[in-house]
Amino acid sequence: MIDKTLAQRSAGAVLECEVNGRKIAIETPPARRLLSILRDDLGLTGTKRSCEIGRCGACMVLIDGKPRNSCLTMAYQCSGRSITTIEGLADEERLHPVQECFLEEGGYQCGYCTPGMIVSVKALLDDTPDPTMEQIEEALTGNLCRCTGYGGILRSVARAIERGGEAT
Amino acid sequence: MAMEEKERLRSPSVWLPRDPGEAVRLKEAFGGDAVYVAGSTLLRTQWEAGTAPVPAHLIDLASIPGLDRIEETDDGLVIGSLARLRDCAAHPAAAGKAPLLVSAVKAIAGASVRNQATLGGNVVYRVGDSMPALLALDAELIWHDGRTEETIGAAEWLAGPSARPGILTAIRLPDRESGMTSNRRRWFAFHKVGRREAFVPSLVTVAIAASVAPDGTIADIRIAAGGGQTVPRRLTDAERLLAGRIPDAELLEHVYDAALEQYAPAPDPFAADSYRKRTAANLIAAELWKSLREPDRAGKGDGDASESID
Numbered sequence: 001m002i003d004k005t006l007a008q009r010s011a012g013a014v015l016e017c018e019v020n021g022r023k024i025a026i027e028t029p030p031a032r033r034l035l036s037i038l039r040d041d042l043g044l045t046g047t048k049r050s051c052e053i054g055r056c057g058a059c060m061v062l063i064d065g066k067p068r069n070s071c072l073t074m075a076y077q078c079s080g081r082s083i084t085t086i087e088g089l090a091d092e093e094r095l096h097p098v099q100e101c102f103l104e105e106g107g108y109q110c111g112y113c114t115p116g117m118i119v120s121v122k123a124l125l126d127d128t129p130d131p132t133m134e135q136i137e138e139a140l141t142g143n144l145c146r147c148t149g150y151g152g153i154l155r156s157v158a159r160a161i162e163r164g165g166e167a168t
Numbered sequence: 169m170a171m172e173e174k175e176r177l178r179s180p181s182v183w184l185p186r187d188p189g190e191a192v193r194l195k196e197a198f199g200g201d202a203v204y205v206a207g208s209t210l211l212r213t214q215w216e217a218g219t220a221p222v223p224a225h226l227i228d229l230a231s232i233p234g235l236d237r238i239e240e241t242d243d244g245l246v247i248g249s250l251a252r253l254r255d256c257a258a259h260p261a262a263a264g265k266a267p268l269l270v271s272a273v274k275a276i277a278g279a280s281v282r283n284q285a286t287l288g289g290n291v292v293y294r295v296g297d298s299m300p301a302l303l304a305l306d307a308e309l310i311w312h313d314g315r316t317e318e319t320i321g322a323a324e325w326l327a328g329p330s331a332r333p334g335i336l337t338a339i340r341l342p343d344r345e346s347g348m349t350s351n352r353r354r355w356f357a358f359h360k361v362g363r364r365e366a367f368v369p370s371l372v373t374v375a376i377a378a379s380v381a382p383d384g385t386i387a388d389i390r391i392a393a394g395g396g397q398t399v400p401r402r403l404t405d406a407e408r409l410l411a412g413r414i415p416d417a418e419l420l421e422h423v424y425d426a427a428l429e430q431y432a433p434a435p436d437p438f439a440a441d442s443y444r445k446r447t448a449a450n451l452i453a454a455e456l457w458k459s460l461r462e463p464d465r466a467g468k469g470d471g472d473a474s475e476s477i478d
């Protein structure tokens with residue numbers, strides 16, 4: 001069997017991290033997917049479940065500010081990290097500017113891809129406030145939309161860039 | 169969704185080794201019940217598809233400090249196996265020393281997957297899109313068997329058995345030209361063709377690295393092709409035709425034929441072998457043709473570029 005010094009080095013049953021600015025400690029198997037933790041354990045159902053293999057982007061969240069597919073991420077990989085979901089973008093008073101732009105420009109139809117889309121756009125604009133078309137396409141390659149044909153989405157992104165993260 | 173209930177019932181334990189030796193000892197202790205995990209992006213796909221069982225134990229290589237380092241050395245570039253694809257693509261030393269690898273890495277999956285996936289995971293996959301580029305760059309793989317390190321050429325490793333004991337710790341890109349007083353130009357091209365333009369599994373992936381004398385003579389060239397489940401390999405017949413020559417239209421016809429002949433794609437359910445062979449040969453001939461017509465083209469387009477190395 002395995003020796004004791006090795007045994008001390010396994011991931012524990014409690015995940016400690018930050019979700020939308022709040023420190024949490026939650027009992028969970030270390031290989032449980034972040035997607036399940038968010039939706040089923042924490043009730044944060046804005047993060048959507050669809051392909052479950054990293055191909056659609058409906059489950060996109062930010063981990064330490066970078067977009068990540070929560071369906072590909074396990075609990076132990078979130079230890080000590082800061083996670084932001086779609087629910088964490090708006091403050092008490094109002095929506096995040098990117099959310100407002102999606103509303104104003106009709107950046108969605110059924111809305112299923114929208115939380116993931118908005119999370120990816122937020123990460124892009126935090127990093128690159130004035131992206132080129134190529135950078136926008138690059139940042140959104142992992143987010144698929146079956147409804148809009150992307151026209152409304154690109155319009156929303158253009159508007160968000162114009163506003164430069166400011167509220168109107 | 170099936171994953172959902174299973175997740176709670178039989179979630180594997182996750183081990184966090186502190187160094188390569190500890191990782192290998194854990195694997196030796198658990199044998200077939202354990203797998204090494206880097207970014208877990210490929211493993212997750214395999215678990216969901218049912219092509220690999222969820223094991224009882226995961227050995228997390230990301231917990232080993234320093235394995236994700238990217239370092240420029242006197243004679244090349246060393247990329248830790250745990251370096252995220254995103255960091256490989258963004259690292260200034262990689263852009264300077266291995267623009268071909270940067271092009272290849274940027275063609276893997278989408279940005280969010282690259283924030284998590286590692287170069288080592290892509291290499292151990294064997295059919296990953298970085299592999300043709302690593303073959304063209306004559307990369308070396310550094311493995312740790314729990315006691316010592318061993319360096320093995322990427323081509324040699326691909327020719328061997330897929331299950332190798334130990335862990336991959338780093339990928340070394342030797343600077344073949346260093347120390348040489350040369351006014352040769354370094355030239356490279358990378359192309360991945362799939363069923364859509366981006367974020368797609370490849371049908372054909374081609375990588376070329378060459379050094380070219382001022383008069384256009386190809387001093388040294390390596391061409392590699394993979395795609396889909398094809399284990400990438402060098403197209404040595406085409407390389408031999410080109411070495412020491414200034415390519416022209418006639419030579420490129422022979423190069424096309426040689427590539428068509430030697431590239432042997434693993435079967436794909438939706439694309440005929442003949443189509444993929446023609447695609448690979450066309451891409452190679454077209455890239456070489458472009459390099460003749462636009463010798464100074466640098467870093468534009470689909471990842472082909474040239475630069476001086478004097």
Ligand SMILES: Cc1cc2nc3c(=O)[nH]c(=O)nc-3n(C[C@H](O)[C@H](O)[C@H](O)COP(=O)(O)OP(=O)(O)OC[C@H]3O[C@@H](n4cnc5c(N)ncnc54)[C@H](O)[C@@H]3O)c2cc1C
Nearest residue numbers: 054206207208209210211277285286289290292296297336
């Ligand atoms: C949506 C999606 C799209 C993708 N698109 C592409 C694509 O376009 N091109 C492409 O090439 N791949 C693609 N992949 C596959 C995969 O993401 C990449 O190959 C990735 O680089 C794998 O790295 P990882 O760190 O996630 O590997 P992991 O999944 O952690 O590991 C992969 C395998 O390698 C082993 N392993 C990992 N690191 C080591 C090591 N250091 N030593 C020994 N064994 C090790 C593991 O045991 C496992 O068997 C895609 C995956 C997804 C989910």
Ligand code: FES
Nearest residue numbers: 050051052057071
């Ligand atoms: S559900 Fe995660 S990418 Fe589709």
Ligand code: FES
Nearest residue numbers: 109113145146147
């Ligand atoms: S709005 Fe329906 S999938 Fe995008």
